[in-house]
Amino acid sequence: MGLPLEERSAPLGSFGAGSLAGSPQTLGYAPEFWPFRNQMLITLAAMAFSRCDPLEILIGTVASDAVHPDGTTNFVQAMSAVLGAQGRVSVRSPAIELTGEELLVRSGLPAELLGWTFSCHTGEWACGQCRGCTKHNSLKARRQE
Secondary structure (H helix, E strand, O other): OOOOOOOOOOOOOOOOOHHHHOEEEOOOOOOOOOOOHHHHHHHHHHHHHOOEEEEEEOOOOHHHHHHOHHHOOOHHHHHHHHHHOOOOOOEOOOOOOOOHHHHHHOOOOOOOHHOOOOOOOOOOOOOOOOOOHHHHHHHHHHHHO
């Protein structure tokens, strides 16, 4: 895509709950839901790139992410409104109505490329057991059929 990579560090491990944070989820959502995490990441992106005017932040939410409050159209619209109140910033999720499989088909990426990826919710490497790993493995299997 020719985009420059800019990295920032914001250790958030001592905040939140859910398997992504290494502690039990108590709010009744999917076990990996980390309350306010995506809100914080979007806010940090807006802060890091506030020199860009206008700024459009794209997030990679797909239809199945609606099991989390921050995976919904309402969340994306609310974040866009909050950030837009401080400048010319908008938040969009272009794939929010697509399933993961539909997004992969539209992307045109070869199925074998998925073997190089993983989406583990509990560790640095694929555990094969968490919701992220099972969802990813299911997509990979369907794409290779």
